[in-house]
Amino acid sequence: MPHTLLVLAHHRSDSLTAQVAGHLQARMEEADGTVDVLDLYAEDFDPRLTPVDEPDWEDREKRYSPEVHAHMDRIAAADDILVVFPVWWFAPPAVVKGWIDRVWNYGFAYGRSKPRLAGKRMLWLGLAGGPDSDYAKTGLDSAMDMQLRAGVSQFCGIVDSSVRLLHGTELSGVPQAQRSARVREVLTAAGEALEERLPR
Template sequence: MTQHAATTATAAPTALVVVSHHRADSLSAHVASRAVDRLTAAGHTVDFLDLHAENFDPRMTVADQPEWGNRDKVYSPGTEAHMRRVQAADVIVVVFPVYWQSVPAMLKGWIDAVWNYGFAYGRSKPRLAGKRILWLGLAGATADDAIVPGMQQLLEAQLNEGLAYYSGFADSRVGLLPDAEEQPQSLDAEGNLVIGEAISGDARTTHYAAFDAKAEGFVDDLLAAALVTA
């Protein structure tokens, strides 16, 4: 067999895992690590982006401000580097704590600068077309809290419809993870915050094992959907 006819290995699919939390020992960081493990086990080459550890500056600058008459604008070097990382990924998983029914300021700033005009939107064929993204949001509310369905809907409206839809993603889904706090939080009939006793011992181990399994399930479902449509 000639060298020209030799079979070459198919490149592994790529994934970008983004985490937005100020503590490296947070539950969000832990979930991001589990997502990396899941994607790696599924054969993906993973690029791990910790926005705080990499000192991403979420403030908008003139260099990164959209120019509506120039969709080919070259943005700041840092933003262009992040764009290349997004562009290189087949699958993106974003992990964050839910703040006020939305994403943290750090993550919002990353979206504003990196998912910019001419790159993520503003073209007849979006550069991110066909990619898949999972938004894993950790919430302090308990799973049986009446606010959870509305929180899910708000996040889906912002992230699936307001972001991924305009960027041409083939699949965007929100994996909401309530029960993130060790001490259950709820509101009483008068709107007062009620904080329950912290779980501990075997109950805590069981609780967070189920939490991990749910997060991993969201990753597995995204990958399974990709295989079905491949």
């Protein structure tokens, strides 16, 4: 069965984003898959790029920081990569961008004639507060797809990749008595996205 790197990007362990990640982890493990949960906040990942992790365009064999190489090893070991994140300002949180900046680095994720990440599958699963009609009307859904699927995954050789947004996930406007039902709807939609894009 596939080994999945599940990347979680939310600062609260009780968030809906974390609930979705936990739900998907359980589903994958029930299907006899193995899951490596990379909780960027819980592991105190530093998203800031410093000179030690800056690409050296003249040396694709550069040794980056031990933290970055540990993350590279976890990516390399995965068959599937699943990133679960809240959509903030129509993009993933800064910690995800910093993870890409530091870890998906020259000589590892790109910069080779044969991409090291080719053959993996990837799903970017974002929890968006607003309705899908708003995103479609402004083109923000297409912009996120281009940025993440084309600009990161496919650029790094992961052809089988997609971006899925779960809309209407802001619960503050949902009456308290209806919130449990809404959470169940979101978890169901997340499970359907998983089965569609990363079938077990």
